[in-house]
Amino acid sequence: MPIASQQGWLTPSRLFYQRNHFEPPAARAGGWTLTVEGEVERPFQLGLWELTRLPAISLWATLECSGNKRAFFDPPAQGTPWTEGAVGNAEWGGLPLRAVLARTGVKPGSIEIRFTGLDSGRHQETGETVHFERSLPLAVALDPATLLAWRMNGEALPPEHGGPLRLIVPGWYAMASVKWLTRIEVRRQPFRGPFQVRDYVYLPERGAYDRAVPVTAGRVNSFINWPVGGSVAPPGRLTVQGLAWGGEAPVAGVAVSPDGGRTWEPAVLAGPEAPYAWRQWSCTLERLLPGELVLRSRARDADGREQPERAPWNAKGYGNNQTVPVRVMVSRSPMLALRPGPAPSPPRSGPLA
Amino acid sequence: MPIASQQGWLTPSRLFYQRNHFEPPAARAGGWTLTVEGEVERPFQLGLWELTRLPAISLWATLECSGNKRAFFDPPAQGTPWTEGAVGNAEWGGLPLRAVLARTGVKPGSIEIRFTGLDSGRHQETGETVHFERSLPLAVALDPATLLAWRMNGEALPPEHGGPLRLIVPGWYAMASVKWLTRIEVRRQPFRGPFQVRDYVYLPERGAYDRAVPVTAGRVNSFINWPVGGSVAPPGRLTVQGLAWGGEAPVAGVAVSPDGGRTWEPAVLAGPEAPYAWRQWSCTLERLLPGELVLRSRARDADGREQPERAPWNAKGYGNNQTVPVRVMVSRSPMLALRPGPAPSPPRSGPLA
Numbered sequence: 001m002p003i004a005s006q007q008g009w010l011t012p013s014r015l016f017y018q019r020n021h022f023e024p025p026a027a028r029a030g031g032w033t034l035t036v037e038g039e040v041e042r043p044f045q046l047g048l049w050e051l052t053r054l055p056a057i058s059l060w061a062t063l064e065c066s067g068n069k070r071a072f073f074d075p076p077a078q079g080t081p082w083t084e085g086a087v088g089n090a091e092w093g094g095l096p097l098r099a100v101l102a103r104t105g106v107k108p109g110s111i112e113i114r115f116t117g118l119d120s121g122r123h124q125e126t127g128e129t130v131h132f133e134r135s136l137p138l139a140v141a142l143d144p145a146t147l148l149a150w151r152m153n154g155e156a157l158p159p160e161h162g163g164p165l166r167l168i169v170p171g172w173y174a175m176a177s178v179k180w181l182t183r184i185e186v187r188r189q190p191f192r193g194p195f196q197v198r199d200y201v202y203l204p205e206r207g208a209y210d211r212a213v214p215v216t217a218g219r220v221n222s223f224i225n226w227p228v229g230g231s232v233a234p235p236g237r238l239t240v241q242g243l244a245w246g247g248e249a250p251v252a253g254v255a256v257s258p259d260g261g262r263t264w265e266p267a268v269l270a271g272p273e274a275p276y277a278w279r280q281w282s283c284t285l286e287r288l289l290p291g292e293l294v295l296r297s298r299a300r301d302a303d304g305r306e307q308p309e310r311a312p313w314n315a316k317g318y319g320n321n322q323t324v325p326v327r328v329m330v331s332r333s334p335m336l337a338l339r340p341g342p343a344p345s346p347p348r349s350g351p352l353a
Numbered sequence: 354m355p356i357a358s359q360q361g362w363l364t365p366s367r368l369f370y371q372r373n374h375f376e377p378p379a380a381r382a383g384g385w386t387l388t389v390e391g392e393v394e395r396p397f398q399l400g401l402w403e404l405t406r407l408p409a410i411s412l413w414a415t416l417e418c419s420g421n422k423r424a425f426f427d428p429p430a431q432g433t434p435w436t437e438g439a440v441g442n443a444e445w446g447g448l449p450l451r452a453v454l455a456r457t458g459v460k461p462g463s464i465e466i467r468f469t470g471l472d473s474g475r476h477q478e479t480g481e482t483v484h485f486e487r488s489l490p491l492a493v494a495l496d497p498a499t500l501l502a503w504r505m506n507g508e509a510l511p512p513e514h515g516g517p518l519r520l521i522v523p524g525w526y527a528m529a530s531v532k533w534l535t536r537i538e539v540r541r542q543p544f545r546g547p548f549q550v551r552d553y554v555y556l557p558e559r560g561a562y563d564r565a566v567p568v569t570a571g572r573v574n575s576f577i578n579w580p581v582g583g584s585v586a587p588p589g590r591l592t593v594q595g596l597a598w599g600g601e602a603p604v605a606g607v608a609v610s611p612d613g614g615r616t617w618e619p620a621v622l623a624g625p626e627a628p629y630a631w632r633q634w635s636c637t638l639e640r641l642l643p644g645e646l647v648l649r650s651r652a653r654d655a656d657g658r659e660q661p662e663r664a665p666w667n668a669k670g671y672g673n674n675q676t677v678p679v680r681v682m683v684s685r686s687p688m689l690a691l692r693p694g695p696a697p698s699p700p701r702s703g704p705l706a
Binding site: 005007008 | 358359360361362363364365367368408409411412413444446504506507508579580592594624625626627630633
């Protein structure tokens, strides 16, 4: 997702980032089934039509790839070198998973739920042929916001985003939101598939799986979408805009630095509010003089966690939420005649054209 | 827009209702110009590229056709017999009109602004060949939420929704949001074009133009999107869901009647909040017995205005915000195994499949 295109709150499905481990399966809604089994009182298999005739609830959730901003680790980490675009905000529609589990019944002693996608292939490190599979602790699976989703942005969930059926786990990095979901297993033992214990773990050094810490909830993060890095701004006043989101807790505030992180000014949170969705923010810098600005945005969540200047390095490059510099030149002349902002100033220069 | 498809908060552009007076013009972004003239200090003409390179601000606004629910007037009113689908909620991106007017300067003594769409044709009543044109009082035009919009739901504004450039007037019935906007004229006199004084006026009887009252801000309104009229619900508990919006003021509350309007229960407002956008709501009815339910939803705005059981009749059928009955049968057996709701009940019947 090109972040300069993210000027609004919604990310259109067409622009939403895609990250899959295997080729998307030839998933057809017609023959799709969801199996719920394992430690349940009443295992069952359900056709998609049986699920989707039920009334969807909808919620907004910002999903971020745990490898977002991996490119900013130094030394480089293993994995796709995402910069800042592996994040998006969409409306997801479906049924809370717990409504289905209330029907199957969960046996006492169960601790986890395993989710299997229809996509499969060879795992890069282990060489095994596996499906993409992940598990969740029971409490997270039973959260009312954990959805079996078949709608995205008001339409059928597109195949490239996991349609016909995807698990949505708001607040967690997006590897938890298993696409092409076809099987749910309630378990008494922790699941130890390769996408649970080899990938998506914080490793203090390469291969140190004995000290692996699982990647779970998202970390507070933000980006600047205006001005675009490398652009030229007029002297005087500049409104910096962007988006900010939490994972473990919602965003509580954003600050903007005009000097690379030396000084900070508070931004104003704006736009729609929804529990698991990012917030728009803006911050108007005044009395800018000609020269280079190094802008940074720094979000803080409701528990007081803040984006660091450098995220803790880990071998596979997950969870990087550090602030990122955006360089802008302030020109000597007011060459840009119109600028956005909540309160446009009175005319200071000649006509527009 | 089929209201049963409106299960979420966002209305996808593809499903958003369309109501035009003339054929959409062959509007090309390349050659598009916006002229700002009349009582301004510095008239100008602007190419679309000059406008759209500027950073868009975005806001959510629910737009409703003033003829929505016209079909419920009795006796029938003149005009397209819309039922409930001429309303939708989208994210609009563009520049506040007042930022442009701050640059052109508005001369003292100006009272109105006239907006001209590129579309034209013969006016049905007067027979004149005219463009679609409307005016706004200066104060409304200068409201920071009145936008020159070139984006809808995060993408380029589609031609069928007024692209490349549309005026968006949040809070007003949607005739004010002139599509294919190409000319803005600042005026000292009220504009009296046919879409200002013949159409979009409340007429106590046919032809009574001497007593015409202009259609302006929207009236508080709502609909039920679940359950769908004519469906069968299990006995016991039923969660009724829908959307509600204001015009002059935001929605403050919604009530639901299970008996056609005799008794009312409060609904819970839910989902995202944004100043000019509708709210999702739900209301769980308990201990339903077999038989017919006649559901109605009734929204109330922050100024205490409520939807009436019958809207005041007017000859052209505008501004109907009355409550609408939705008939549902409650069956004798719990044949629907899964139902939505914030707190799913424990299993009461056998397995799902």
